[in-house]
Amino acid sequence: MNNIKIIFSIKDLENLTGIKAHTIRIWEKRYNLLQPDRTDTNIRNYSLSSLQKLLNISFLNNSGYKISKIAQLADDEIPIKVREIASRAKVEDHAINAFKLSMLNFDQVLFYNTYNNLIENKSFNEIFYSIFLPLLNEIGLLWQTDTITPAHEHFITAHIKQKILLNIERLQSLEPKPVSKTFILFLPDNEVHDIGLLFINYQLRSKGYHTIFLGESVPMSSLVSVLEFFNEITFISYFTVNPEVGEIPKYLNDFKSLLLSSATTNLMLLGPKLLSLDENLDLPEGITIYDSIENLVKDI
Numbered sequence: 057m058n059n060i061k062i063i064f065s066i067k068d069l070e071n072l073t074g075i076k077a078h079t080i081r082i083w084e085k086r087y088n089l090l091q092p093d094r095t096d097t098n099i100r101n102y103s104l105s106s107l108q109k110l111l112n113i114s115f116l117n118n119s120g121y122k123i124s125k126i127a128q129l130a131d132d133e134i135p136i137k138v139r140e141i142a143s144r145a146k147v148e149d150h151a152i153n154a155f156k157l158s159m160l161n162f163d164q165v166l167f168y169n170t171y172n173n174l175i176e177n178k179s180f181n182e183i184f185y186s187i188f189l190p191l192l193n194e195i196g197l198l199w200q201t202d203t204i205t206p207a208h209e210h211f212i213t214a215h216i217k218q219k220i221l222l223n224i225e226r227l228q229s230l231e232p233k234p235v236s237k238t239f240i241l242f243l244p245d246n247e248v249h250d251i252g253l254l255f256i257n258y259q260l261r262s263k264g265y266h267t268i269f270l271g272e273s274v275p276m277s278s279l280v281s282v283l284e285f286f287n288e289i290t291f292i293s294y295f296t297v298n299p300e301v302g303e304i305p306k307y308l309n310d311f312k313s314l315l316l317s318s319a320t321t322n323l324m325l326l327g328p329k330l331l332s333l334d335e336n337l338d339l340p341e342g343i344t345i346y347d348s349i350e351n352l353v354k355d356i
Contacts, residue, residue: 064102071203087127111153159212220254227261238286239267242274249296288320295327312340
């Protein structure tokens with residue numbers, strides 16, 4: 057079965073570009089900016105080239121160009137104008153759009169060309185915080201609304217993970233700090249979304265800390281064995297889809313009982329699932345929840 061999406065509804069375009077469907081219809085009627093196909097029941101369908109054009113139009117419009125001026129440009133002039141502006145202005149929006157297009161077209165060359173252009177002027181930290189994180193947040197919403205397929209999500213996340221792993225590998229030759237504290241990074245049972253955790257591992261390694269990355273779906277009971285090897289441990293985990301919100305308090309209490317009996321061990325947590333917790337929930341001693349990767353890293 058072919059899951060690659062090449063035809064988009066007007067709602068898909070709204071989700072992908074941030075331009076309201078009502079506005080898209082007005083631009084079509086008033087400026088003839090897009091020429092959608094229509095079904096027998098008069099429902100609009102859009103091609104990948106239409107999506108690409110609208111992403112470029114959105115970038116120009118957000119950069120201060122009036123839609124009436126954009127409409128006067130020929131189709132082949134629009135991407136040229138986008139490149140001109142992106143080369144001298146804020147590049148984040150243009151880069152995010154380019155990464156979206158690479159995802160939708162499964163275009164590895166576009167992904168790497170976009171990344172290589174960014175890394176010439178930005179650090180990897182800047183790219184992750186200002187571009188990859190907003191992109192991943194958008195992709196989560198696009199997946200939930202069926203605008204993209206799991207294949208699209210896996211494509212883009214795999215390439216982002218490759219970049220994180222490459223930067224971690226470059227740190228292997230750095231002389232670590234004297235070992236005093238060990239960071240154990242893991243994901244709980246049935247949790248596989250590890251990009252955030254990988255980036256935290258990169259941040260800790262770049263600061264010279266000793267880290268052990270255990271990765272996805274680690275049973276709590278299996279963490280007991282690391283207590284025998286290290287005296288001062290900070291566990292770090294990221295809850296994206298698991299555990300369920302209602303199960304989190306029990307998970308935290310069990311974690312405290314099983315793994316945080318010593319005053320020298322603690323647990324740092326973050327992730328979307330934790331944002332839904334009751335703000336009045338009393339956290340077990342030694343457990344701290346953070347609202348962002350940046351704030352967690354600053355606290356270390």
